[in-house]
Amino acid sequence: MTTSADTRTTTGLWSIAAAxxxxxxxxxPDGTEISYSALADKANAYARGLRELGLETGDAIVVLQPNSHELVAAYFAAIQSGLYVVMVNWHLTGHEIAYIVSDSGAKAFFAHERFAEAAKIAADEAGLPAEGRFAVGDVDGFRPVGELGAxxxxxxxxxxxxxxxLYTSGTTGRPKGVRRPLSGADPDEVPVASTWFFGIFGLKPFDDHVHLCGSPLYHTAVLNFVVISIQLGHTAVLMDRWDPEEMLRLIARxxxxHSHMVPTQFRRLLALPDEVRAAYDLSSLRNMIHGAAPCPPEVKRRMLDWWGPVVTEYYAATEGGGTVISGEEWLRKPGSVGLPWPGSTVKILDDDGNELPPGKPGAVYMKMGTSTFEYHKDQAKTEKARHGDLFTLGDVGYLDEDGYLFLHDRKNDMIISGGVNIYPAEIENELVMHPKVADIAVFGVPHDDWGEEIKAVVQPAEGIEPGDELTAELLDYARGRLAKFKLPKSIDYLDELPRDPNGKLYKRKLRDPYWEGRERAI
Known part of the structure; x- marks a missing residue:
């Protein structure tokens, strides 16, 4: 926080609310505008109420709510009270949410009536006392959240x-919480890391910035972009359900x-009719940022053609560290996810922990300054992810001679067929561009002689019938773009692939049935 007489240089929710x-x-999402003072007042009331309940520094609360200022207020209540706040994916079942409530040791639960059934099951199963249950709207056994601090x-x-x-997605088992030591800092002070992080993307405090949030706030990056935007004096526009034309309308309105996006949203925007895309004024855009899921190069190129060089990509981890690449850089280094952030280290290591030279693929390891973390109640997972002071998410990639990072795939997703390493993302990036393909997943399935063979699962575009004729057409399309050893040996079809709203594909849900009773080499 600065002490300048110019109040527009005074950052932080409570300081801006006062000034x-x-x-x-x-x-x-319904268009209601909430002022800084109203948001701060609600965060203060919730914080007072949590203190009255007996919550102390280091305790945790769980939030199961859709995108709204209520969720944001609960976040800031925790942030000024020395509490850990867990944002829960509202696609989870009550049983799955109960695990998170119990594992985090939460002493208060903020729910929304939209998720009433799951909230009640979770609270009951976790044994959460009635006095710690609060709801926006009507949830049986929960107190109105307005009673907090009243x-x-x-x-x-x-x-x-x-x-x-923060809890990992749990695609390889039960989710694990990432719990960082509390800083003990004054919550009025905007963390230097926040202004530094936004500085990577050229986003300064105030400067007439408006942030659009189109993804659920239970996602780490989505939440970070909204709360940092607010802390830096940027208005945050929240969407409840993302829709491509509605996004264009909100941008113009x-x-x-700036916004934080995923490639799935890019593809749906590009699918809009030309007259719809041309009907909205997008001249205000300065930096449309994407990460979380790989972006097919052709999709990225078409977005840059449409929006100009305002599309920025980054690769990062909840655990810390990452890379970034601007639109201009990407056109020079197509397919790259960029250079390490200032203070971040990226290395490529082999299976023995030796650093590999440029161009040689291996496991991607990172660190961010002296930042540390641990997986809550899972020391074994913490140690497995680390090599010295570096950690890995399990991704495979390489650095080029200029230090730019290129990703191949997750190590667990890599296919080994006849001793040859095959990266599904390369195959997916080609086939997803076929006009009859809405979505695709590629993975390895058992083969007695080769170890694994390539399987593709396709979600056909709307109005397209799956079947042998479509399979033949897709394989013929692939032959002109991929080496023979990379061609899928078979294609299955589903009405919809299992993705979360942030674009992450739950590939294990597709792959595991084929491996039941057998063990993969990876």
Whole structure:
């Protein structure tokens, strides 16, 4: 936080609320505008109420809510109270949510009536006391969230910075919490890391910035972009359900400058009719940022042709560290995810932990300064992911001679057929561009002689019939773009592939049935 007389240089939710109380912090999906003072007041009330319940520094709360200022207020209540806040994926079942409530040691649960059934099951199964259950709307056995801190005023006593407690997606088993040590910092002070992170993308405090959030706030990066935007004086426009034309309308309506996106959204935007795409003024865009899932190069190129060089890509981990590449750089280094962030280290190591030279693929390891983390209650997983002070997400890639990172695939997704390494992402990136393919997943299935063979599972485009004729057409298309050893040996069809709303494909759900009773070499 600065002490300049210019209030527009004073950052942080509570400081901005004091200096510019009527400034818009959040625009809810229904168009309701919430000022900085209103958001701060609600965060203060919730924080007071949690203190009255007996929650102390280091305790945790769980939030199961759709995108709204209510979720954001619960976040800031925890952040100023020294609490860990766990944002839960609302696609999970009540049983799965109960595990997170129990594993995190949560002492309060903020739910929304939209997820009433799952919330009640989770709270009951986790044995959460009735006094710790709060709801927006009507949830049986939950207290109205408006009761928290009611009758009081001002900030809570003993303010100290809390932290998100982030849970991995759980695609390879039960999710694991990433729990960082609390900093003990003053929550009025915007962390240097926040302004530094936005600086990577050229996003300065205020500067007439407007952030558009089109993905669920239970995702780490999505949440970070919204709360940092608010802390830096940027209005955050929230969408409840993402729709391509609605996104264009909101960009034009609110003069949106930046957003955090995924390649699935790019493809749906590109599928809009030309007259729809041309009907909205997108001249306000400054930096449309994407990560979380690989982007087919042709999709990226078409977005750059449409929006210009405002499309920026990054590769990062909840655990810390990453790379970034601007639109201009990507055109020079197509397919790359960029150079390491300032302070971040990226190395490529072989199976023995030896560093590999440029151009040689291996496991991607990273670190961010002196940042540390641990997987909550899972020391074995923590140690497995580390090599010295570096850690890996299991991705395979290489650095070129200029230090740019190129990713092949996750190590667990790599196919080994006849001793040859095959990267499914390369095959997916080609076939997804066929006009009759809406989505695709490629993975290895058992083969008695070769170890594995290539299987593709395709979601046909709307109105396209699956079957032998489509299979023949797709394989013929692939032959002109891929080496023979990379061609799928068979194609199955599904109405919809299992992806989360942030674009991440749950490939294990597709692959595991083929491997039942057998063990993969990877």
């Amino acid at each position: 510019e109380p009527d400034r818009t912090a959040v625009i809810d 009758g009081g005023e001002g900030r809570p006593a003993r303010r100290t910075s809390g932290s998100p407690m 609110y003069r949106v400058t």
